[in-house]
Structure formats: C-alpha cells, structure tokens
Ligand SMILES: Nc1ncnc2c1ncn2[C@@H]1O[C@H](COP(=O)(O)OP(=O)(O)OP(=O)(O)O)[C@@H](O)[C@H]1O
C-alpha cells in the first residue's frame with residue numbers, strides 16, 4: 194500500500210504520458226511489424242523495429258546517467274562502461290548459446306577460444322550457459338564496479354571535474370583491458386555471430402519484435418523507478434547534495450552514501466540497457482568502452498534536459514535519430530554536428546528541450562494562477578490540500 | 588551528575604592556515620543551557636571557531652569536548668551534527684532549488700539513512716512539526732515557494748528554522764541578523780531567546796544593539812583568542828576591547 198502510494202506520488206502527467214507511450218509502443222510496433230502485410234503503408238519494417246529498439250536502450254542509458262548527473266550532480270563520463278559490461282554479460286550468454294554451431298563446432302568453447310588454442314573454458318565463463326546466471330551478472334557486474342569505484346571516490350571526496358576525469362580513466366582502462374585477447378572476452382573482435390536467445394532465433398522477426406517490446410517495457414519501468422526515486426525524500430536529498438553538498442553534512446547526512454546509492458543504481462540500469470542492446474545489434478566489442486561513447490550519452494541527456502525524467506529519453510531518441518540520418522547524408526560531418534549541437538544547447542537551451550518546455554509551461558501557469566488569485570482564490574488552499582494528502586498516506 | 592559538565596569545552600585550541608594563526612590558544616567553556624554572544628572584529632576567528640566545533644576544520648592543537656566527554660576532534664561533520672550540534676552559516680546557506688518546506692524536511696530530526704529516505708513518508712507528527720516551525724519563522728505563506736526566491740532576511744530565518752527542525756543540543760548561529768531591518772532584528776533576538784530556554788546557544792554578531800537585546804554573557808575574540816569576557820557593559824568598557832575596535 195505504501196509502495197503504491199509512493200509510486201503514485203511520483204507521477205507527474207509527463208511521467209504518466211511517457212509510460213503510456215512506451216507501453217503502447219511495446220504493443221503497437223510489434224503488431225504493425227508482424228501482422229500488417231509488408232505492402233501496407235502501416236507496416237513497420239524489421240530493420241526499423243531493431244533500430245528503434247536500439248535507440249530505446251540508449252534512452253535507458255541516458256536516463257541512468259540523468260539520475261546521477263541531473264539529480265545528484267555527478268558528471269559521470271564513464272557510463273558507457275557500465276552499459277558495455279552489461280552488454281558483455283549478455284554477449285557471453287549468447288556466445289554459449291551457439292554451442293556446437295560455431296565454425297569450429299566446439300560444444301563448449303566459443304570460436305575465439307578455439308582459435309587461441311585454449312583447451313578449457315575460463316572460470317569466469319562458467320554458468321553463462323544459463324540465462325538466469327547471465328541475467329544476474331548483467332546487474333551484478335556493473336553494480337559492483339560502480340559500488341567499489343564510488344566507495345573510494347566519494348569517500349575521499351573526489352568531486353567535480355576530478356571525478357569526471359577518473360570515470361573517463363575507468364572506461365578507458367576497461368577499453369584497453371578488453372582489447373587484450375588473453376582477457377578472454379574475444380579481444381578486438383568481441384563477441385558476435387549469435388544464434389539464439391532463450392531458444393528463439395535471434396534473427397527472426399518475432400524475436401526482434403520481442404526484443405523491441407522488452408526494451409520499451411524496461412524503459413517504462415526505468416521511468417517509473419527514476420520518478421519514484423526523484424519524488425521521494427531521497428530524491429530531495431540527491432538534489433540537496435548536488436546543489437550544496439557540504440551543507441548536507443552539517444545536517445547529519447552523508448553525501449558520499451547518497452551518491453554511492455545513486456551511482457550504483459544508475460550503473461545497474463546502464464548494465465540492463467547494455468544487455469538489451471547487444472542481442473539487437475548482434476555484437477559487443479571493446480569499442481563500446483570508448484571514452485567518446487560515454488561523452489555522447491552526456492550530450493543526449495543535455496539536449497533532452499537534465500534533471501527531468503522524460504528529457505534524457507527525448508534527447509537520446511532525437512540525437513540518435515539525427516545521427517542515423519546525418520551519417521547517411523553527410524557521414525564526415527556527424528561529429529562536427531554533434532559538437533555544434535552540444536554547444537548550441539549549452540548556450541541557448543541550458544535546460545535542454547524538456548527542461549525549457551517545462552519551465553515555460555510552469556511560468557505560464559504561475560502567471561495565470563496569480564491572475565486568478567488576485568481576483569478571488571485563496572492561494573494557501575493548495576498547501577492545505579497537500580497536507581491532507583500527506584496525512585492520508587500514512 | 589552529568590548536568591554539571593559543560594556542553595562545550597575548548598582548551599588551548601590553535602589552528603594555522605599557511606602559517607597564519609587564525610585561532611591561537613583559544614579556551615572557552617559553555618555551560619548547559621547557556622546562551623553566549625561572541626563579538627570581535629573581522630578576522631578575529633569567530634567563524635573558524637565554529638568550523639572547528641563542527642568538524643569542518645581540524646585543530647592543530649588543543650582539546651574540544653562536547654557534552655562532557657565527547658572528543659569532537661575525532662568526529663566528522665555528519666557525526667557531529669548527529670551528536671547534536673547544529674549550525675547556521677554566516678552566509679545563509681539553504682537549498683535554493685527546494686521549497687521552504689523541503690528545506691525544513693531535510694533538516695528534520697530523525698534517522699539519516701540515504702536508502703531509508705527512499706521510502707520515508709512524512710508522518711502526521713512531522714507535518715505538524717513542520718507547520719509549527721513554519722509559523723515560528725513566519726514563512727507559512729511561502730512554504731511551497733523555492734528558497735531561492737526568499738529575501739536575505741527570510742533565508743536567515745529559514746536557516747534558523749532548519750536549526751529548529753534539527754533540534755540540536757547546541758546551536759551555533761553565525762551572524763543571524765546581517766541584512767535584516769531593525770524590526771526583523773528585534774524579532775530574531777526574541778526568537779533566539781526563546782530557543783535558548785531549552786537549548787545551549789552560541790551567537791556570533793557584530794550588531795551591538797542585537798547583542799544587548801540578547802542580554803547574555805559576551806566573549807570578545809581577537810586574533811584567535813579570548814580578549815575579554817563578561818557582561819556586555821563590562822566587555823565594552825574593557826580598554827583592550829575599545830582599542831581593538833577603534834584601532835581597526
Ligand atoms: N580555510 C581558510 N584558509 C585560509 N585562511 C582562512 C581560512 N579560514 C579562515 N581563514 C582566515 O582566518 C582568519 C579568521 O577568519 P574568520 O572567518 O574565522 O573570522 P571572523 O571572526 O568570522 O570574521 P568575520 O567577522 O569577518 O566573519 C581570517 O584572517 C581568515 O582570512
């Protein structure tokens with residue numbers, strides 16, 4: 194009951210709308226893809242389903258970043274690493290699903306291990322033939338890394354630019370490590386040539402539609418979760434830490450714990466996003482750890498609007514859709530366009546698309562409210578209402 | 588009986604910043620339930636003393652004990668706040684992007700677990716307490732407004748309200764009436780005297796009229812140590828104090 198209440202409290206109409214749209218998309222898009230004949234104007238081709246499925250996982254990654262950056266002031270330039278780790282965990286499962294259908298036909302060892310003349314499966318590959326083990330690892334590996342990293346960084350009061358730099362260093366170190374063949378993750382080539390996922394052909398239209406739906410629903414769940422976080426007292430605490438970290442200490446709070454919790458939760462979200470991404474793109478390789486990837490996530494979030502729940506999703510979708518179009522039309526100029534976009538947003542839309550819209554909307558409502566208040570309405574009545582609600586909640 | 592022990596005990600405390608002794612062999616004792624006014628020229632070390640008590644600055648030497656035998660030099664800011672020392676900063680520091688009410692909510696006495704805060708709902712008792720504090724600091728009408736929109740004086744009051752919400756044993760109040768009108772200053776003096784009936788308080792202030800209204804023992808700091816101590820009349824008649832203030 195308390196949880197339901199708490200969840201309901203976190204729902205602004207924007208959040209509710211986002212959840213509705215995502216759930217609707219999870220149903221409608223697969224139907225339009227699978228049940229509407231290819232000739233019809235309403236048919237959604239499979240490549241588009243997969244493309245937008247991929248965007249949705251990016252949106253989940255941006256939402257995860259927003260939780261720490263937008264609300265808690267931690268500018269992580271290493272969130273791509275958590276995404277990639279979740280992706281690798283899923284990739285390892287998909288590799289083991291190949292079984293003896295690989296080029297070398299080894300029932301246990303993935304092709305790259307046979308190629309490297311390995312005789313045995315390394316210990317850290319054990320259990321990855323079970324989906325549930327992989328699923329736990331998708332959560333645990335990014336979560337654990339974020340916890341350990343955050344434990345040391347936040348406790349030693351590393352903040353601001355220094356923190357951003359060490360998060361970049363973290364993802365870069367992982368990039369170098371995963372490039373190495375003897376790490377046991379396929380080196381340069383990464384993991385690919387997947388065949389099926391929980392018994393379904395990974396290439397089939399049905400599976401692709403299902404992966405799209407899973408991505409949309411997971412994102413919807415992410416939205417609900419972040420909205421719940423933000424609306425709670427913990428959410429207020431995150432914002433307090435973001436704006437005046439040291440002040441919170443003198444009230445007895447420990448900002449390092451506030452940050453550690455957000456950072457870990459966010460890394461787990463990013464890991465889930467990566468795990469949904471890999472089966473849709475069909476490959477995971479070390480380039481996912483590239484520092485530039487993590488920076489792109491920051492740009493999506495900034496464009497959409499940090500410290501809003503819907504903003505990072507819009508930002509990720511808009512920028513990536515633009516990227517697909519742009520890299521088709523003028524491939525050489527994409528990076529300039531991205532950089533230019535970031536500068537423009539920073540200068541003219543510091544709150545991002547959604548942040549700016551919300552601000553305009555709130556200002557208009559406030560103007561209208563004050564206009565009516567002057568006439569007759571008592572302005573205090575709103576506060577009374579909320580107090581009653583707070584009491585009813587117990 | 589534990590009540591006989593002072594709430595705060597500083598002895599021979601010194602701290603230097605790059606060789607400059609901001610606090611120099613400072614000793615000060617505050618009894619339980621006492622309110623003390625601290626005066627002194629700019630740079631006397633008043634704020635630095637509060638930094639030391641609240642764990643923001645570690646002293647190079649000396650003893651700092653709270654509530655009898657708690658060695659404050661061994662605790663950090665959050666610990667010290669939880670032990671029962673609250674602080675209002677010289678430059679009013681509130682959470683600007685939160686509403687007045689949420690500022691108080693974050694200060695409200697209670698467990699300080701980040702994870703538990705996720706499921707923390709406001710109890711009717713807390714709501715009542717918030718309403719009471721809002722009335723005391725005269726911000727009831729602005730409870731849903733962002734703290735950023737408050738006037739300087741109102742921010743000072745909000746920060747005092749946050750102290751009330753924390754309900755500490757010892758309150759350190761740094762220049763509470765800076766930027767206030769005379770009427771507001773009078774109100775603040777009244778409010779602090781009321782608070783002092785149930786708490787121990789240290790107030791730093793330059794406004795002598797305000798200090799007079801408080802009507803409590805005064806300590807004058809100069810160059811990091813105590814120059815004079817006694818009633819306001821005694822201290823302001825002290826030749827050394829007069830020199831320090833005129834000599835500026
Ligand atoms: N962190 C610091 N680093 C270097 N010097 C400092 C630091 N904190 C304080 N000081 C110096 O210590 C001295 C005492 O400063 P403090 O702020 O305690 O004075 P104050 O009595 O509060 O003065 P005011 O009435 O102006 O607030 C000043 O000369 C100040 O410049």
Ligand SMILES: [Mg+2]
Pocket residue numbers: 633634635677761
């Ligand atoms: Mg000062």
